[in-house]
Amino acid sequence: xxxxxxxxxxxxxxxxxxxxxxxxxxxxxxxxxxxxxxxxxxxxxxxxxxxxxxxxxxxxxxxxxxxxxxxxxxxxxxxxxxxxxxxxxxxxxxxxxxxxxxxxxxxxxxxxxxxxxxxxxxxxxxxxxxxxxxxxxxxxxxxx
Numbered sequence: 001x002x003x004x005x006x007x008x009x010x011x012x013x014x015x016x017x018x019x020x021x022x023x024x025x026x027x028x029x030x031x032x033x034x035x036x037x038x039x040x041x042x043x044x045x046x047x048x049x050x051x052x053x054x055x056x057x058x059x060x061x062x063x064x065x066x067x068x069x070x071x072x073x074x075x076x077x078x079x080x081x082x083x084x085x086x087x088x089x090x091x092x093x094x095x096x097x098x099x100x101x102x103x104x105x106x107x108x109x110x111x112x113x114x115x116x117x118x119x120x121x122x123x124x125x126x127x128x129x130x131x132x133x134x135x136x137x138x139x140x141x142x143x144x
Contacts, residue, residue, distance in 0.1 A: 003065075004056035007078070011048025014082075015041050018089070029096050037092020040085050047081050047120060055127065062134045069133065073126035080119025087113035 019041035026037070055064065064070040091109050094101060101109070 001056050001059040004052045004059055008049045008052035008056065011044050011052060011081075014085070015044035015049060018044055018085070021089075022092070025093070026096060031096045033095075035092040035095040036088045037096065040088050040092065043085055043088065044081070048085075051077075051124075051127075058131060058134075062131075064130060064134065067130045067133055069126050070130040073123050073130060076119050076126060077123025080116050080121075080123050082116075084113055084116030084120055087116055 022035075022037045022041060026032075026035070058064060087109055091113065093099075094109070
């Protein structure tokens with residue numbers, strides 16, 4: 001539970017930093033349009049902080065760390081969310097600066113962000129499978 005709360009705190013700090021960076025960077029560059037950079041803040045809050053707060057609530061009553069799928073979730077998810085967020089920030093900065101990207105650079109940014117989103121999705125599935133396993137274990141232990 002404590003580990004999940006610490007991870008949640010790290011994501012909250014990153015989300016706040018992302019929000020401040022977005023606000024100040026767009027203001028400094030006199031940019032008024034929507035960018036991918038504006039979504040970094042909410043992605044880190046919801047996919048980072050909120051998910052780990054939920055995990056901490058489950059960890060209070062269930063031994064999540066004893067599950068292999070939870071350990072896999074921790075690794076995969078904590079690679080996927082930051083990777084997606086960083087690439088969204090890169091995309092947003094290039095949008096704000098009006099940087100002309102080659103087709104290869106544009107595709108690379110999109111591809112790496114996509115990999116981050118895929119890993120995040122796999123992590124969510126692993127977390128849900130972990131909860132399902134724990135529910136089944138609890139059901140079996142309650143019968144005995």
